[in-house]
Amino acid sequence: MVGFFWGAATGEYTTSLYIAIFFELFWLDLIPAGTYIPPQLTAATFSALALTTWFGLDQPSRIMFVLFASMPLAWIGTKVEGWLREREQGSYNALLNWARNPDSKHLPGTLILRSMARGLVMSWASFLVAVLILKQGFDLVFSAYPSMFPPLGVTWAHLWVAASVGGLMALRLKRAYAILAAGVILFALYRFLPTL
Template sequence: MLTGDYTLSLYIAIFFELFWLDLIPVGTFIPPHLTAATFSALSLATFLGYETPSQMVFIFFASMPMAWFGAKMEGVIRDRERVNYNRLLNWARNPESDAIPTQIVARSAGRTFVVAWGLFYVSTLVLYFTFQFVAGLYPTLFTTIKISWPHLWIAASIGGLMALRLKQANIVLTTGITIIAVFVISGCF
């Protein structure tokens, strides 16, 4: 959105919104690490100059692990912050200075910001250089797939169907996917 390419930004946002629907039950807090995949896809698309769905499908698959990576990073940071939590409990039992809670929160927020953005930046750079390398080896790879945005959105909306958490709905979904796959493989479509 910051680059002014609103159409591509909205296409990417719609894809990930539909895809993550399964993982976010209605009415709950949306964890920030899920947006890391979206922001990574936006960054890669901007810096690589990719705009077509056939190019973006590779970026989507490469960016999805960023959400998992963000969740793991957040868990590690929380484990490390237990020391500060214990320090805060000790302060609550015996308040020595009013500045201690402020220092704890400021250090924690600063550390989280630096670590999260640093790891995100490094991870996105790794993906960027990987795409550059692969595009150099196989220049037509990212343009050979005949796919459109509605195809990607339909594939991503499977997350919404899975969010129903009903066994019968998942059985119908699996059966439908299997039947379509059989028809596609046999050449009927």
Template sequence: MVDSRQPIFDSWFFFTVFSAFRFLINIAIVERPILVGYIFGAIFGHLEQSLIVACVFELLWLDVFAAGTVIPPNAIASTVAALALIDMFSLQQPAMISVAMLLAMPLAYLFSRVESAHRDASNKDFDQLQAWVENLPGALTPARLIMFSMARVAFINGLFFIVALAVLSIALFFVLDEASAALKGNSMTAETLVLISTCGAMLGLRYKPAYVVLCVCFFFVWGALAWA
């Protein structure tokens, strides 16, 4: 059953604020899923569930970070969206929580593309900066350019997020009954979710023997779950 509070606005505000720490205000640890999940859970409740979801996404994208022109997946978008869906639909079973997480996962890559498009559009600001250097009339100062850029990216991120979360909410609403029936009695636990997410940490090693170990471990885990 959908929670009547409909925390879409709260999640939208939370995402808009914390996404600023990716590039606008460069404090790397603040934009990590583990800290975002902790703060989200502390403010809106369900701290244990929030930390589980945050831990999964943290491990999944552990080796992906901004370097040079590389724009990593926006893990904040997936983390906050998944937590919002869990809150809205009062999901408790780990298997159902994993459904919300799977639906929210593509948002990390969607918002990476959005940020890339914004970065390309911001290249035009260089003309304004050049005009300011040459003291041309009507040129914007660097401070105003920065403020305009910050406001623009906040507006774009907020708009895309609230639309994406609304779409995900509708999608989960329609598949909720079928998913609940299919996953009824599933033995998946929170520990299983965290174990599966360690594939991101293993892949981050960039070491082929580690991939072999990963495949063997997944084989045994899959066998244990199937047997259960």
């Protein structure tokens, strides 16, 4: 949905949806269940969309670097959410005490509003700092080395196949990981060292 709404806001439907599909495929196996905090897919997707639009990128071979640089934001979002959950322990204890002895009928609402405000401020602040760091990094690289990202012939199909590795990683088999790593190494050697 993030890709669709970003496309509607910017008019770049194709690129926006392609980026959203990439991240959906990449984290296909990480389904939230129980107390597990999944990667913040929205943070990574939104970051990639914002940076792609800011720099006016439209070629998959150049967008690829923004996609890879935005991936850590998914894990940063998870860490922030985990930290926020730990901070809510005091609110949980206050709620338990209130349930035993309800002094004020406003306490649950106050705790909920405080939790929502803290989550909103901390999540957005950490996201904005991370995106600004990425933006400054790409500004530096694009201005210092404008030809550093030549057209590599990478298409969206290549990126989606690479992102589909997330489904393979869901197998959780060391042998599958070894075969995948060997295949990637052989492909890289074949592609980038044709003289061997």
